Amino acid sequence: MGPVKLVDGLLAAVLLLIGLGGTGQAGRVQDIHVTPWMYAFVVVAALALTVRRRWPLGTLAVVATAASTYLVIGGPYGPILLSFLVAVYTVARHLPMRRAVFAAGAALLVLLAHVVVSAELADLVPASAWVAVPFAVGVTIRLSREAAARAQADLARQYADEERLRVAQEVHDVVGHGLSAINMQAEIALHLLPKQPEQAEAALTAISRTSREALDELRVTLALVRRTKDGETRSATAGLARLDDLVSRMSETGVPVTVETVGERRDLPAAIDLAAYRVVQESLTNVLRHAGAATARVRLEFRPEEVSVEVIDTGRGPSGPPSGGHGLAGMRERIAALGGEFSAGPAPVQGFRVYARVPLP
Structure with missing residues (x-):
């Protein structure tokens, strides 16, 4: 029963x-x-x-x-x-x-x-009350339950939308950076192939490695999403520990990158670590796409109560005000979700500056 x-x-x-x-x-x-x-x-x-x-x-x-x-x-x-x-x-x-x-x-x-x-007409009102009162109570409870169910369904849809946006943002960051690096290396290979084939071969090797790493990271991201459906805990697919690999890939495309660390570097919560890495990755991707011949400087500052990331390039900078495209919008949303601050605009002297600050728990 x-x-x-x-x-x-x-x-x-x-x-x-x-x-x-x-x-x-x-x-x-x-x-x-x-x-x-x-x-x-x-x-x-x-x-x-x-x-x-x-x-x-x-x-x-x-x-x-x-x-x-x-x-x-x-x-x-x-x-x-x-x-x-x-x-x-x-x-x-x-x-x-x-x-x-x-x-x-x-x-x-x-x-x-x-x-x-x-x-006995005097019994009319008492008899009617035995219908009106329970009917009103039943309707009220039914409407409140339906409203609660609709609110729960709306919350579930909102969560699903947020998950789709999060996955789309992860895929954008992974694929966007990889394709930008591959595009730059392919242009170098095409330029060197007629006169310096040995250097073109090095660029093609870098293309192969970059594409393989981007595919591996994409597989990890999608695998984590699938495991989350089964109730497992999601971990970050990337973090500042992989910053050296990112800088190495950028250098292979002809964009020298220097990294400066202020304060004692330490392990960060997974969400903050991933957000900081994505800010650096997306900023360097934008340097590849828009800055032309440039160098870039990454500055990480670790404080007891917060961590900040600053990326400045020496390129030509945007032709106008920041467009607020998917890259900048994605970085801004990541940092805002962690209660931090984000800004992007022309550097004080030349080029473009991206700055993000996230408070630590």
Whole structure:
């Protein structure tokens, strides 16, 4: 037996005991003799609730008929109306609004049959309340549950969108840097091939190595995303420990890069380490794409409460204000997500400057 059936069965049993024990007391208070037929209708109304969530309309029909017949034959107002209240609530809670309104209205008409028979119009308002109150409660709870479910679905969609953007950003950083380096090396190889084939061969070798490393990093990134779906912890695919390899690849493309470290270099949290590496990688990729003949300087500063990254090139710089393309936007979003600061613009003397500062936990 499932938990829902068990709960409904216990509810029916409790109402049955209340009905059998309380109907006689209600009859004595209202000076009404309770017959065995009245007890029979109390039993039918209570037991019908065992299937209330499986067949809410059928349950309401049975309970409304039993309660109305009970009142028509002169039964006292008593515990049987609790079963009727639960049946109305169930319809309002689990059925669409239009069907619930129709069913509750029909149940009210059935329940009011005893008013017509007894011609006691004063009973009209109390009898209507046994429908209106549980119906309103059921509708309110249903609407609140639906709103909560929609909010949860929206949160799940937002999380999925953020994951897609994160993966797209990782792929952009990996592939963008690799293709930029390959493009530069290919141009060098084409330029040297007619006159200095031995140097062209070195450029082609660098292309092969760069493409292999980019593919390996891309595979690692996608593999980590797949493992995350199975509940494993994601780790960074790159970090400042790989900065020397990045500088070496850049030097092979003809862009000399120097690295300056201020403070004691130490291990960083994975998210901050990856963000710092990506800022350097994307900045150097932009140097390849836009700076022309240039050199670049990377400055890492480690402080007790924060770490900062600065990349300055000596190229010609952008022809206008920063475009805010995917590269700069991605870096800005990474740093902002970690509570840091990011800026990009012309360097004080020449070229372009990218600066990022991230507070440490």
